[in-house]
Amino acid sequence: MRYHSATVFGISLIAALAASATARAQNAVADFYHGKQINLVIASSAGGGYDLYGRLVARYIGKYIPGNPNVIPSNMPGAGGNTASAYIANIAPKDGSVIGATQTGSLVDQLISVNSALIKHDARLLKYVGSANSEVFTCLVNAQSPIKSFDELFTREVILGTSGGTTRDMPVALKNILGAKLRFVHGYPGTREIGLAIEKNEVSGICGMGWTSIQSQRPEWFEKKLVRVLVQESATGDPELNKQGVPLSVNYAKSPEQRQMLDLLYAQGVFTRPFIMAPETPPDRLAAVRDAFVKALKDPQAIADAEKQKLVITIISGAELEDMVRKIYATPASSIAALKKALETD
Numbered sequence: 001m002r003y004h005s006a007t008v009f010g011i012s013l014i015a016a017l018a019a020s021a022t023a024r025a026q027n028a029v030a031d032f033y034h035g036k037q038i039n040l041v042i043a044s045s046a047g048g049g050y051d052l053y054g055r056l057v058a059r060y061i062g063k064y065i066p067g068n069p070n071v072i073p074s075n076m077p078g079a080g081g082n083t084a085s086a087y088i089a090n091i092a093p094k095d096g097s098v099i100g101a102t103q104t105g106s107l108v109d110q111l112i113s114v115n116s117a118l119i120k121h122d123a124r125l126l127k128y129v130g131s132a133n134s135e136v137f138t139c140l141v142n143a144q145s146p147i148k149s150f151d152e153l154f155t156r157e158v159i160l161g162t163s164g165g166t167t168r169d170m171p172v173a174l175k176n177i178l179g180a181k182l183r184f185v186h187g188y189p190g191t192r193e194i195g196l197a198i199e200k201n202e203v204s205g206i207c208g209m210g211w212t213s214i215q216s217q218r219p220e221w222f223e224k225k226l227v228r229v230l231v232q233e234s235a236t237g238d239p240e241l242n243k244q245g246v247p248l249s250v251n252y253a254k255s256p257e258q259r260q261m262l263d264l265l266y267a268q269g270v271f272t273r274p275f276i277m278a279p280e281t282p283p284d285r286l287a288a289v290r291d292a293f294v295k296a297l298k299d300p301q302a303i304a305d306a307e308k309q310k311l312v313i314t315i316i317s318g319a320e321l322e323d324m325v326r327k328i329y330a331t332p333a334s335s336i337a338a339l340k341k342a343l344e345t346d
Contacts, residue, residue, distance in 0.1 A: 026066050029288045033067030036097060043084030043102040045077045045190035049213030052309055053132045053273040054101030057293065060302040061099075064292035071099075077189050080165025081106035082119055088278055089121035096285030099129060100276040104268040105165035107325055111336055112265070113169070114344045124329055125279040127286050130293045131316040135210030135272035136241065137170055137233035139249075143226050145204045150180075150231040150247055157181040161194035161203040166268070169343055170208030170233045173265055176342045178252050182207075184346050192217065198227070205230075210272055211238050216310035235266050261339040267328055271321050290318035 038061075042054035058073040076084040081103025088100040107123045110116045141147050147158050153174075162168040162184050174180040185203050188194045195218055197203045205227070214221070221227045231249045232241055250266070253259040275293060277286060296302055297315050306313050316324075 026288070029284050030066035032096070032285065033065055033069040033288075036067070036069045038062065038065070038069045038071045038097055038099060039092075040071050040073045040099045040101060041084050041087065041092070042073055042075050043077065043081035043100065043106065044075065045192060046075050047192040047217070048190040049210060049217060050081075050101060050103055050190075050273065051075065052213075052216060052311055056302060056306060056309070056311060057101065057132060057275065057296060059305070060296035060299050061289070061292050063299070064295040066288055069097075073101075078164075079106075080109065080163070080168065082109060082121070082164075085123070085126070085276065086120035088276055089126060092278060094278045094280035096277065096281050096289065098278065099289065102274055102276055103165045104272045104274060105169065107271070107274060108268050108328060109165075111329060111331075112340050112343060114340065116340070122279075123325060127277040127279060127281045128318045128321040128325070129275035129277060129286075129289055130318045131271035131275065131321050132273040132297060132313060133210070133212065133311070134314040134316070135212060135269050136236075136238040137166055137208050137266070137269055138211050138214065138229050138241070138246075139171065139174065139205065139207035139231045139233060140209075140214070140227045140229045141205035142198050142201065143228050144201070145228070147204070147230065148228070150249070150252075153180040153182065153230065154178075155181070157183055158204045159183045159185060160205050160207055161188050161197050162186050162206075162208075163188040163190050163194060166208035167191065167194065167206060168208070169265065172343050172346055173262065173339075174207065174231075174233070174249060176345070177258050177261055178249065178254075186346075208233060210269075211241060212310070212312040219310060233262075233266060234269060235263055257338065260335050261342060264328075264331055264335055264339050267324075271316055271324055274321060286318070293318070 040058045042051050044050035055073050058071045062071040085102045085106040092098040110119045171182050175182045194206045229246050233249050235250050237248050250262045
């Protein structure tokens with residue numbers, strides 16, 4: 001009995017010490033963030049999908065970070081998210097006062113991009129807060145286009161707008177891996193501007209844009225049947241589009257090697273709204289922001305806000321996102337080299 005009591009006392013003491021240490025850590029984080037401002041840098045122009053998700057998180061995450069700092073969003077478009085990611089990694093304060101709402105491509109471009117030598121950050125070293133959405137990427141054209149199906153792209157050319165990242169790499173993969181006849185107009189700041197170009201008939205369409213993003217940004221396109229979805233750039237597809245019979249691009253692969261390259265490219269669709277912090281971010285502050293990120297996206301007001309904007313929330317924790325990125329970087333070198341070669345030229 002004395003042994004049992006001593007054991008219980010020891011366990012209780014350990015639990016009490018652990019709770020005390022946790023409380024001290026939380027207090028230290030609260031002391032740091034109290035009265036401070038967190039800058040949330042959004043790696044796109046205003047009005048696009050990345051912007052909408054970034055501002056949604058900015059409105060609610062401060063409520064759950066110890067010390068309740070003000071969170072101020074700002075936009076830093078460029079290079080498919082790589083400009084903002086490089087800023088977070090190399091220039092922004094390293095103390096936990098800056099969060100990046102970056103683009104999915106900026107986490108894998110150093111691995112597969114033709115311009116990988118120009119990328120100024122190492123995605124393997126970034127600290128991951130989490131991701132707010134998973135996407136099925138799509139390829140669509142203006143309803144006035146003579147192109148009625150994806151099969152026609154193998155015999156008739158269509159002009160697409162791109163803004164870098166997935167809007168460049170995914171259609172280039174359709175062209176160079178599968179043989180689709182695509183031509184590109186580069187240089188648009190973001191998907192919002194490409195959308196305007198489609199409406200003005202400057203370009204015929206866009207590829208590499210998430211299905212839920214299109215629905216939230218341009219619901220009138222579908223209400224008025226102004227566009228036509230040709231193909232899903234995905235290994236599994238979206239249930240709604242699958243029901244409509246929109247084909248999967250992976251099913252057009254002519255060899256296991258082609259399928260493997262497309263699967264690698266589309267893997268980033270699992271974490272299409274990633275949030276990052278600098279590699280040197282103190283662990284206790286990173287943990288607090290990660291926890292606040294999940295709580296913010298579960299906040300009833302945030303959920304209602306997202307529904308009003310037609311934003312679909314799929315929460316991926318920081319630890320899960322970190323593991324996903326690690327696994328992508330463990331892809332066999334031969335598969336990476338083949339995909340990178342396929343993305344070299346437009």
